[in-house]
Amino acid sequence: MKGIIFAFLGGAFITLQGVANARISQDIGTWQAATITQLTGFLMALLILLLVRDGKWRSFMQVKPLYLTGGALAAIIIFTNVVAIQKVGVTLSIAVILIAQLALTFIIDANGWFGVVKQKVKMPQFIGIGMMIAGVLILSS
Amino acid sequence: MIVGLLFAAIAGSLVSLQNIFNSKVNERASTWSTTTLVLGLGFLASFLFGIAFEGKQLFNLQDMKTWYWFSGIIGVGVVTCIVNGMRLLGPTYTISIMMTSQLGFALLFDSLGWLGLAQVPFTFKQLLGVLIIIAGIVVFKFSGSSEKQAVVKATKYVS
Numbered sequence: 001m002k003g004i005i006f007a008f009l010g011g012a013f014i015t016l017q018g019v020a021n022a023r024i025s026q027d028i029g030t031w032q033a034a035t036i037t038q039l040t041g042f043l044m045a046l047l048i049l050l051l052v053r054d055g056k057w058r059s060f061m062q063v064k065p066l067y068l069t070g071g072a073l074a075a076i077i078i079f080t081n082v083v084a085i086q087k088v089g090v091t092l093s094i095a096v097i098l099i100a101q102l103a104l105t106f107i108i109d110a111n112g113w114f115g116v117v118k119q120k121v122k123m124p125q126f127i128g129i130g131m132m133i134a135g136v137l138i139l140s141s
Numbered sequence: 142m143i144v145g146l147l148f149a150a151i152a153g154s155l156v157s158l159q160n161i162f163n164s165k166v167n168e169r170a171s172t173w174s175t176t177t178l179v180l181g182l183g184f185l186a187s188f189l190f191g192i193a194f195e196g197k198q199l200f201n202l203q204d205m206k207t208w209y210w211f212s213g214i215i216g217v218g219v220v221t222c223i224v225n226g227m228r229l230l231g232p233t234y235t236i237s238i239m240m241t242s243q244l245g246f247a248l249l250f251d252s253l254g255w256l257g258l259a260q261v262p263f264t265f266k267q268l269l270g271v272l273i274i275i276a277g278i279v280v281f282k283f284s285g286s287s288e289k290q291a292v293v294k295a296t297k298y299v300s
Contacts, residue, residue: 003229004238010222011242013215015250020212023256027204031191035199038184040213045177048217054171060178062169070162071182073155075190078183080148080155087145089261090247095274096146098240100153102281105160114161119285128281135274139267140142 015094021078022085034078067114092139099132176220180213237282241275 017037024033060068084093106125112118159179167175191199226235248271254260261267 003226003235006222007226007230007235007238008242010219010226010235011239012246013219013222014239015243015246017212017215017219019250019256019258020215022258024209024212026257027206028202028209029195029198031187031195032199032202033209034187035184035191036202036209037213037216038180038187040210041216042177042180042184042213044214044217045173045180045220049173049177052173054173056170056174059169059171059174060166063166067162067165068178069182070159070166071179072186073159073162074179074183075186077152077155077159078187079190080152084145084149084152085258088142088149090250090258091244091261091267091271093145093149093152094243094247095271096149097153097156098243098274098278100150101157101160102278104154104157108157108161114165116161122284124284125281128277128279128284131277131280132274133277135270135272135277137270138273139270140146141266 015090018081018085018094019090022082022090025082025086030079030082033082034075037078038074088140092136095132095136095139099129099136102132103129172220172224176217180216233282233285237279240278244271244274247271 021030021033021037024037028036081093081097084096106121106129108114109116109119110121163175163179166178170178188199223235223239226239230238248263248267250256250258251261251267252263
């Protein structure tokens, strides 16, 4: 039961994050909103890192440099997310984001790109994505 | 409308890429080191884009409200919830519940117009669309192989 509450709240926070970014962007601009939320999030995470003391900074050296840069993508993610919410609303934005996210991960897994373990493609996965697209078509019709 | 949908698709694709990159980092480093690095780089990139596109205007924060300074902490809440969800439920259930909750709250925010966003009236069509999408997520997630799910880490969702 506790796990369900955590997962439920996790989803709520992700949506809230997008909505808050869109709201803040209206007042101070999108790049300003992205810069401030990432800065305060970074400071908070750093504080927690110092409290839990599980930082093994050297372990970053064992990671391929490309993978270390993933965080920088957040700038474009926040920007496109905010514009999408402002143009088509929260529901449609999140729905399309989830489809693109699952579909690209699916393609990367199927091809074994970026050194991920290659996964066999399964028919129900196509059906699942097809149903999600059908849902978006209903939403946007 | 097309612009909005296209931008959402770009956002989702980049989330997928970021998830994979972050989980590669998380294989070696701890969850909070990874989160700190990810948010730090997110700040740096946003700052540089901001300077490039807005120049000095980036520092013009006169319409800033106090709570804006705290909104970044939501990201820390996301990581905490996912770490604990994954630990207690495993990835398939956690991600399915999380995505369902994401869509449910999206519908709620749209129909109530919370936080001063444009209100999108709630209709039966919207509810139907969201329910079909959730069913699609469940079919997709529960048909995937279990090995794949095992490498999913919480830091995937940090942005």
